[in-house]
Amino acid sequence: MPHPLAIKYGAGDPAAWDQEKRAKARDELHAVLGAGTTGKKRLSGEDRITLMRIWLAIIAAENPSEKPISDKGTKSKTPSKKSFHFTFPKFRSVAFIAGVMKTMKLADFAFVIFLCGITISVIALGYHAVREVLRMEEVKKEAEELVQWFKSTADERKKAEFKPTACQKNDARVWKDCVAALIAEGGPLYGKTNAFEPGRALISKKCDQQDTETIGTIIIEKGAIPIGSSSYSYTAFDGSEPLNKDFTLRVLVCGRGFHLIKVQNELSW
Numbered sequence: 325m326p327h328p329l330a331i332k333y334g335a336g337d338p339a340a341w342d343q344e345k346r347a348k349a350r351d352e353l354h355a356v357l358g359a360g361t362t363g364k365k366r367l368s369g370e371d372r373i374t375l376m377r378i379w380l381a382i383i384a385a386e387n388p389s390e391k392p393i394s395d396k397g398t399k400s401k402t403p404s405k406k407s408f409h410f411t412f413p414k415f416r417s418v419a420f421i422a423g424v425m426k427t428m429k430l431a432d433f434a435f436v437i438f439l440c441g442i443t444i445s446v447i448a449l450g451y452h453a454v455r456e457v458l459r460m461e462e463v464k465k466e467a468e469e470l471v472q473w474f475k476s477t478a479d480e481r482k483k484a485e486f487k488p489t490a491c492q493k494n495d496a497r498v499w500k501d502c503v504a505a506l507i508a509e510g511g512p513l514y515g516k517t518n519a520f521e522p523g524r525a526l527i528s529k530k531c532d533q534q535d536t537e538t539i540g541t542i543i544i545e546k547g548a549i550p551i552g553s554s555s556y557s558y559t560a561f562d563g564s565e566p567l568n569k570d571f572t573l574r575v576l577v578c579g580r581g582f583h584l585i586k587v588q589n590e591l592s593w
Contacts, residue, residue, distance in 0.1 A: 327371040329356055333378050338385035346382050353379040358435055383432075387423040456580060460540065462519030464577050464585060466526070467542045471575050471588040473512035478592060481567075493567050493593075500563030503527060503544070530560040531578035538578050547572035547590065556590060567593075 326334070333349045341349070353375050356367070367375070428436075480486050481493040490497060490505035507513045507526055518524040520540025528541040546565065547556035558574045565571070573591040576584045 497567040499565040
C-alpha cells in the first residue's frame with residue numbers, strides 16, 4: 325500500500341500549489357524521510373524513492389526560473405489529466421542548481437549532508453573489509469607454502485644432511501628450534517613478513533583472544549586421537565616436543581574475530 329504522504333501529495337502538480345501548501349508538504353516529507361532511516365518508522369525502498377521524488381518536485385516548483393527546452397519544430401505535449409506523470413528534474417545548468425539551493429532550508433541541507441555521510445561510511449567500511457580479506461588471503465598462501473614444504477620434506481627430514489638442521493628428525497631436536505628455523509635463513513618462510521599486519525609475528529602458538537597480535541598469523545598445532553574417539557583433537561605445541569617422534573600436524577590461520585581458517589588437517593610429521 326502506498327505511503328499516506330504519497331497518496332496525499334503524489335497526485336498533484338506542485339507547481340500549481342500555493343506557497344503555503346508547498347511549504348507544508350515539503351516539511352512533512354522532510355520529517356518522514358529523516359525519521360524513516362531507523363526504528364519502527366523505517367521506510368521501504370519504494371516509499372523512500374517515491375517521497376524523495378515528490379520532495380524534489382516541490383523544490384523544483386519553487387524555482388520556476390529554469391524553463392523547459394523544447395525541440396525545434398515540435399510542439400510541447402500536455403500531460404494527460406487522467407493520471408499523474410512525474411518527470412525527474414533535469415539539472416541543465418549550474419544556475420538551476422544554485423536556484424534550488426537558495427530555496428532549501430538549513431534542515432534540508434542537514435538532511436542532504438546526513439545522507440552523504442551515510443553513503444561515505446558504507447563505502448569506507450566496504451573498502452576496509454575487502455582490504456582485510458585480501459591481506460588474509462596472502463597469509464593463507466604463505467601457510468599453504470609451509471604445508472607443501474612439510475609434505476615434500478617428509479622423507480628428507482630423516483637424513484643427516486637435511487637443511488635446516490634444526491628440523492631434522494632426530495632426538496637432539498625439539499619443536500621450538502624447528503619453528504625458529506622455519507623463518508630463519510634456509511627455512512621455507514625465510515624473508516617473509518606478516519602480510520596481514522607488517523611488524524607482527526608470522527607464526528604464533530595459538531589464536532589467542534587475549535592477544536590481538538595473533539590475528540593474521542600462522543598457527544601450527546599437534547593432533548592426537550583421544551581414547552574413545554575416532555577423530556583428532558588438536559592442541560598447541562609447548563615447544564619441548566622431540567622431533568624424532570611421529571605426530572600429526574594441523575596448519576591454520578588466525579582470522580579476524582579469532583576465527584580459525586583451516587589450511588591443512590592431519591598432516592604427518
